[in-house]
Amino acid sequence: MESWIKIRNAMKKYGDFVAIPDISLDIARGEFFTLLGPSGCGKTTLLRMIAGFNTIEGGEFYFGDRLINDLDPAKRNIGMVFQNYAIFPHLSVRKNVAFGLTNRKFPQETIQRQATKFMKLMKIEEYADRLPEKLSGGQQQRVALARALAIEPEVLLMDEPLSNLDAKLRVEMREVIKEIQNRLRITTVYVTHDQEEAMAVSDRIAVMDRGTIQQIGSPKELYQRPSNLFVATFLGRTNILDATLYLSEDGNGLHFAGGYDLPMPNLKNVKNGQRVAVSVRPEELVIKEGEDVGRGKCLMAKVVYSTFLGLNTHYIVELENEKRVEIIQESQIYDIIENGTVIGLTIKAEKINVFTEDGLTSLVK
Amino acid sequence: MVRQRKWQHDFWFVASFAILGLYLLFMVYPLSTVVRQSVVDETTGRFSLRYMRQFFSQPYYYRTLLNSFKVAITTGFAAVIVGTPLAYLYTMYEVRGRKTLQLLIILSSMSAPFIGAYAWILLLGRAGAITKFIQTTFGYTIPNIYGFSGILLVLTTKLFPLVFLYVSGALKNVDNSLLEASANMGCTGVKRFFTVVLPLCMPSILAASLMVFMRALADFGTPLMIGEGYMTFPVIIYNQYIGEVGTNQNFASAISVIAIIITLCFFLVQRYLSNRHSFSMSAMHSLERKKASAVGNFFIHLYAYGVVAISLLPQVYLIFLSFRKTSTAGIVFLEGYSLKSYQQVFSNMGGSIWNTIRICGIALFIIIVLAILISYLVVRRRNITNAIIDSLSMIPYIIPGAVVGISLITSFNNPYLPLVGTATIMIVSMVIRRIPYTIRSSVAILSQIPLSIDEAAESLGAGKIKTLVQITVPMMLNGIFAGAIMSWVTLITELSSSILLYSFRTQTLNVAIYTMVAKGADGRACALSTILMLFTVASLLLFNKFSKDGEIML
Ligand SMILES: Nc1ncnc2c1ncn2[C@@H]1O[C@H](COP(=O)(O)OP(=O)(O)O)[C@@H](O)[C@H]1O
Ligand SMILES: [Mg+2]
Numbered sequence: 001m002e003s004w005i006k007i008r009n010a011m012k013k014y015g016d017f018v019a020i021p022d023i024s025l026d027i028a029r030g031e032f033f034t035l036l037g038p039s040g041c042g043k044t045t046l047l048r049m050i051a052g053f054n055t056i057e058g059g060e061f062y063f064g065d066r067l068i069n070d071l072d073p074a075k076r077n078i079g080m081v082f083q084n085y086a087i088f089p090h091l092s093v094r095k096n097v098a099f100g101l102t103n104r105k106f107p108q109e110t111i112q113r114q115a116t117k118f119m120k121l122m123k124i125e126e127y128a129d130r131l132p133e134k135l136s137g138g139q140q141q142r143v144a145l146a147r148a149l150a151i152e153p154e155v156l157l158m159d160e161p162l163s164n165l166d167a168k169l170r171v172e173m174r175e176v177i178k179e180i181q182n183r184l185r186i187t188t189v190y191v192t193h194d195q196e197e198a199m200a201v202s203d204r205i206a207v208m209d210r211g212t213i214q215q216i217g218s219p220k221e222l223y224q225r226p227s228n229l230f231v232a233t234f235l236g237r238t239n240i241l242d243a244t245l246y247l248s249e250d251g252n253g254l255h256f257a258g259g260y261d262l263p264m265p266n267l268k269n270v271k272n273g274q275r276v277a278v279s280v281r282p283e284e285l286v287i288k289e290g291e292d293v294g295r296g297k298c299l300m301a302k303v304v305y306s307t308f309l310g311l312n313t314h315y316i317v318e319l320e321n322e323k324r325v326e327i328i329q330e331s332q333i334y335d336i337i338e339n340g341t342v343i344g345l346t347i348k349a350e351k352i353n354v355f356t357e358d359g360l361t362s363l364v365k
Numbered sequence: 366m367v368r369q370r371k372w373q374h375d376f377w378f379v380a381s382f383a384i385l386g387l388y389l390l391f392m393v394y395p396l397s398t399v400v401r402q403s404v405v406d407e408t409t410g411r412f413s414l415r416y417m418r419q420f421f422s423q424p425y426y427y428r429t430l431l432n433s434f435k436v437a438i439t440t441g442f443a444a445v446i447v448g449t450p451l452a453y454l455y456t457m458y459e460v461r462g463r464k465t466l467q468l469l470i471i472l473s474s475m476s477a478p479f480i481g482a483y484a485w486i487l488l489l490g491r492a493g494a495i496t497k498f499i500q501t502t503f504g505y506t507i508p509n510i511y512g513f514s515g516i517l518l519v520l521t522t523k524l525f526p527l528v529f530l531y532v533s534g535a536l537k538n539v540d541n542s543l544l545e546a547s548a549n550m551g552c553t554g555v556k557r558f559f560t561v562v563l564p565l566c567m568p569s570i571l572a573a574s575l576m577v578f579m580r581a582l583a584d585f586g587t588p589l590m591i592g593e594g595y596m597t598f599p600v601i602i603y604n605q606y607i608g609e610v611g612t613n614q615n616f617a618s619a620i621s622v623i624a625i626i627i628t629l630c631f632f633l634v635q636r637y638l639s640n641r642h643s644f645s646m647s648a649m650h651s652l653e654r655k656k657a658s659a660v661g662n663f664f665i666h667l668y669a670y671g672v673v674a675i676s677l678l679p680q681v682y683l684i685f686l687s688f689r690k691t692s693t694a695g696i697v698f699l700e701g702y703s704l705k706s707y708q709q710v711f712s713n714m715g716g717s718i719w720n721t722i723r724i725c726g727i728a729l730f731i732i733i734v735l736a737i738l739i740s741y742l743v744v745r746r747r748n749i750t751n752a753i754i755d756s757l758s759m760i761p762y763i764i765p766g767a768v769v770g771i772s773l774i775t776s777f778n779n780p781y782l783p784l785v786g787t788a789t790i791m792i793v794s795m796v797i798r799r800i801p802y803t804i805r806s807s808v809a810i811l812s813q814i815p816l817s818i819d820e821a822a823e824s825l826g827a828g829k830i831k832t833l834v835q836i837t838v839p840m841m842l843n844g845i846f847a848g849a850i851m852s853w854v855t856l857i858t859e860l861s862s863s864i865l866l867y868s869f870r871t872q873t874l875n876v877a878i879y880t881m882v883a884k885g886a887d888g889r890a891c892a893l894s895t896i897l898m899l900f901t902v903a904s905l906l907l908f909n910k911f912s913k914d915g916e917i918m919l
Contacts (some may be wrong), residue, residue: 053820072409073823086821100825151825 004064004187005050005155006030011058012045012211020047020211022059030185032178036198037208038234043191044159050189051157052076063154068259074103078210079148079186081158085140087132093143094108094119094128100151114150121180122146138169145177149184156181162197174201195235199223207231224351229359232279239280239325243354247272254278254354258320259296264350266365276363279353282314282328286346287337293344303341317343376830378711380738381750387735388757391753391793396764402618402775416619426601430623433582436516440581441574443521448528448569451672453562455529456536456664459656466669468905473676474526475901477858477875479586480894482519483882484679485510486591487686494682517589520584522676524577531573535566541650568639575635579628583765586860586879598624599861602767609866614775621768628763680898687891698888706888710896711860714889717877717895724788724873725856728795732803733849735796737838740807745819761801766861769794774865786868794862799852810844811837850908854901874900 005027012020020042020320027033048054052060052073061068068076079100088096098115120127122142124135132140141161148156150240161177162170172337178201181188192198198205199219207214207222207230215227226232229240243254245267252270287299301317304324313336315327327345337343354363420426447507451470460466488495489510499507506892511517539562547553547561563570585599592600598620605617657665690701739758742751761769777784784790814837822832860875867876873899881890 032452048909051820051824073820073830074826076824078824080816080821082821084815084817085471086815086817088818088836088840090842099822099827103831147821147825262653 002029003027003034004031005189006062007050007059008045008062008266009059010046010049010056010061012042012054013057018211020049023211023213024059025206025213027187027189029187032181032201032203034190034192034198034202034205035208036192036195036205036234037214039193042211043193045207045211047157047159047189047191050155051078051080063199071082074323077151077154078270079151079153079156081141081144081148081156081161081165084159085144085164087140087146087147089131089133089145092129092131093124093135096132096143096148097150099147100142104151118146118150120174121149137165138173141165141173142176142257145180149180149186154187156186158188159191160193162188162192163194172195177201199235207234209234225362226279227362229277229279229355232353232355237282237326239282239285241278241280241323241325243276245270245272245274245276246352256299258300260299261296262347264349264354266350267354267363269338269361270363275357277355277357277359279355280325280347281351282326284348284351285327286345286348287315287327287329288344289337292346293342298344298346301343301345303337303339303343305339306336308336317345377742377746381742381746381748381754384735384739384742384754384758385750388754391773392757392760392797395776396760398770398776399621399696399768399772402615403622405615407613407615416616417623420618420619420623426620428625429596429598429601432513432595433599436513436520436588436597437578437581440516440520440524441578443517443529444525444577445570445574447521448525448573449532449563449566451525451669452532452566453535453558454530454669456533456652457654458662459654460665460669464909466673469673469677470526470529472902472905473673473680474523474682474904475854475858476523476894476898477586477648477860477879478519478584479590479860479879479882480683480897481523481679482515482590483890484683485515485519488679488682489515511591511593511755512595512759513592516587516595516597519587519591520581522679524580524812525676526670527577527580528570528573530568531576532566535569536562538649539565539652541652544652545861561734572635574638576613576629579631582628582631582766583624583861585767590882598768599765600761602765603865604770606767606771614771618775621765624768625763625764628765632763668878670754671694672741680894683891684895684898687888688893689888689891691888700807708893710889710892714877714893717872717874717893720788720871721857721874721897721900723900724871725795725853726792727788728792728799728856729849729853731792731796733845734850736803736807737799737841737845739800741833741837743804744808744811745816758801758804760798766794766795766859769797770862770865771829785866786871788871791863791866791871791873794866795859798859798862799855803848803852806848807841807845810878811842814840850904857897857900867880880888 005025007023007025008036009197010020010023010025011018017293027308035046037043045054046328049056052068052071056069063076088099091099094115096113097119101111101114116125119128122145123140124139126145127135129189132143135143144161158177162173166171174197177190182203190198190201199222199227202219204216204218205222206216209230215222215231222231222235226235232238233240239273241256243256243262246253246261247253247270251263251265252267255261256275292298293300299319301319304316304318306316307314308331310326311331313331315329315337316324317327325345355361356363403416404412404414406415454460455463455466485493487493489507490496491509496507499505508514543561544557545566547557552560575650583599585597585603586893588595588597588600589603602617602620602624605613605620656662686698687706688702688704689706690699690703691697691705739754743755743758764772774785777790784793805825818836819832819842822836823829827835858875859873859875860879863873866878867873872880874893878890878893878897881887881893
């Protein structure tokens with residue numbers, strides 16, 4: 001995989017405040033790469049450094065072999081889509097889309113052909129001569145995308161492009177974005193704080209927190225094998241349980257309060273008696289009733305309440321140590337378990353993740 | 366590429382310093398001259414506070430200060446009392462001919478106050494039309510309007526529209542649900558007006574009344590015309606500077622400095638109060654206009670149109686007079702009608718019409734270009750130089766027009782830059798006086814445009830200059846254009862500095878009217894003010910066509 005955007009030891013300061021201490025990244029040509037993280041973690045800052053709108057206090061940015069640190073934004077050949085679309089309200093849709101092309105002094109004919117092509121691609125051709133303020137949010141977003149793509153940029157940058165849309169349009173537009181990106185194979189850096197959106201569109205995701213990258217990987221890797229507790233909790237829902245490690249001849253495992261032992265063959269760097277944090281996603285818990293329930297055989301819990309959502313049923317249960325835990329179960333045809341019922345829980349050992357007590361390191365191989 | 370970037374850098378750099386230079390030359394230097402003059406003895410040339418002492422030790426002088434305060438404060442109250450209910454009724458109830466009513470209200474504020482004073486004298490003065498009519502039919506002599514009461518009448522009818530505009534603007538932002546909620550809790554009608562609506566509009570009322578206060582304080586055409594013995598301090602400044610007897614420039618400067626300090630105090634009080642009382646409102650559902658009961662409806666219309674009729678009466682009367690027959694010299698009105706006044710005006714004074722267009726047009730153009738550049742520097746390129754420009758640009762707010770005039774004459778009556786008597790000096794004073802308002806509104810407009818618009822243009826390969834010319838300025842243009850028309854109206858009715866600066870080659874309409882009116886009743890003056898009024902009405906109609914929602918900022 002050829003790496004196209006290369007970032008080496010990037011550092012960003014606002015005055016004395018270090019927003020990004022030290023980030024290095026490689027993004028492949030044609031890749032859909034997402035920066036994901038909570039609000040204020042520095043995603044926009046990093047993206048704007050790539051775009052050239054932020055000064056760079058340290059490190060190098062490359063497009064291919066070209067150092068772009070001091071290159072004017074206008075010369076970087078990037079297409080940018082902004083959170084508020086930043087469509088020029090006084091220009092028609094067509095003129096908006098053609099704007100970047102006119103700056104490149106193409107012949108008029110080429111400009112029109114190219115503009116029409118991208119308006120067609122984004123399905124906004126019928127509004128070509130309208131002013132953007134007459135368009136809906138989704139349509140405006142399409143204009144913004146068409147405008148960014150029309151200059152056939154080497155890199156497409158998008159900063160939370162869907163956050164101003166309502167939930168339904170958001171899902172629809174992210175499909176559009178994904179499909180267009182797939183078709184054009186344009187190197188894309190996408191910023192969002194919505195983990196579901198990130199998983200839906202990305203080839204790879206960088207999870208950020210407080211100006212540092214926590215983990216980079218495919219959506220599947222990040223979800224199934226998060227490298228620390230932050231990533232585990234930020235992507236998808238999870239329950240964090242306390243446990244102690246035991247090492248024995250028959251194999252290693254986790255010891256939970258209440259006497260439940262879970263064999264775990266795939267651990268590394270472990271010590272006997274080490275306290276750990278275990279991340280168990282709601283679908284990684286299995287509800288047991290009747291015969292199988294009993295101390296030592298499983299975790300004991302009491303149903304607090306349940307929510308029926310069609311495909312799945314969610315249970316909120318309370319463990320013996322009063323910790324609340326969420327379980328997601330495929331909905332069954334028989335009755336939902338009543339509130340107050342005592343049930344047993346077992347854990348799908350191959351799926352769960354185990355971290356050091358401070359949550360910083362994964363202990364799973 | 367590197368070179369281009371550097372050039373773009375240089376453009377704003379040069380613009381910054383050029384603008385700073387202009388401010389230093391045409392504002393800071395003249396004002397410092399005035400300040401220096403005020404504390405220097407004219408005979409010895411040494412530092413001395415004798416003019417200040419003279420002002421505060423002789424009742425003839427310091428009383429003018431008290432008079433000015435009395436005028437300004439009462440006018441402030443009167444304008445609020447007239448304007449607030451009008452705004453409330455206008456926003457809350459169905460009023461017939463809404464747009465026309467609003468236009469008429471604005472129109473009544475848009476002539477120079479002295480023209481109103483002049484017309485009121487023609488109506489209610491000793492030999493006024495109404496005075497005579499009442500005397501002959503009822504044998505009763507109405508109290509004379511010269512002095513304080515006349516000034517109050519003229520200024521209130523001129524300035525209440527400010528309150529109307531501010532308050533109706535605020536009411537537009539009151540959410541209907543607030544009124545519904547208070548109705549729900551049993552608070553309606555008059556009680557609701559005083560406990561809910563009025564407090565919500567308080568910041569705007571405060572801002573408007575202080576604005577009225579400042580204008581009334583600085584106005585000098587009105588007291589000069591209708592005040593007779595009632596002197597206010599702008600009149601004293603004027604008299605000391607170009608009066609017929611005993612002029613004293615240093616003393617005039619001293620009074621100017623006192624005027625600036627006082628205005629500054631009020632400006633700061635206004636800033637403080639409006640910061641303390643400001644809260645932001647924005648209505649999701651604006652107020653719904655109701656139909657009032659038959660009786661209520663009658664009184665609403667009576668009030669609204671009554672106020673407007675009284676305010677416009679003087680102008681209407683002037684139009685009427687402009688068509689009356691006059692004696693050969695044009696000084697005495699005779700029975701019957703003719704266009705003679707207009708003939709005289711066009712044969713003798715076409716120059717002043719052309720001067721008005723020329724001088725005000727150039728001033729307006731300069732104001733717009735400078736305001737765009739300055740607002741861009743202030744909003745998008747914050748640095749020390751531009752922060753200084755920002756502060757400098759606010760100074761003219763607190764400088765009375767007469768002081769601007771005096772400072773320019775004093776400073777450019779030299780062999781190096783002999784501007785006195787030229788059109789340039791008129792243009793300079795107009796630009797200085799009006800530009801703060803245009804800058805403020807441009808800054809407001811530009812702050813509304815998200816930075817990402819500029820960045821989008823840049824990422825699409827547009828350079829900084831191209832972005833400014835093709836994207837930023839066109840986006841600002843709508844708002845700027847609406848503001849420009851308002852500026853145009855204020856420029857063509859400007860008097861207090863032009864009256865000091867004009868020469869026979871640069872006499873504008875407004876000045877021509879003033880000089881004629883100062884000599885007594887005159888058909889030509891009426892014709893000229895009718896022409897001026899036509900200009901204003903045309904500008905207003907143009908404004909209404911171009912502004913999106915008829916929103917007017919003054
Ligand atoms: N122009 C700025 N000046 C000072 N601090 C800033 C500026 N822009 C962002 N920051 C700070 O940098 C951090 C990262 O911001 P940002 O990149 O906007 O986060 P995100 O896009 O992930 O929400 C935040 O703490 C923010 O307050
Ligand atoms: Mg952000």
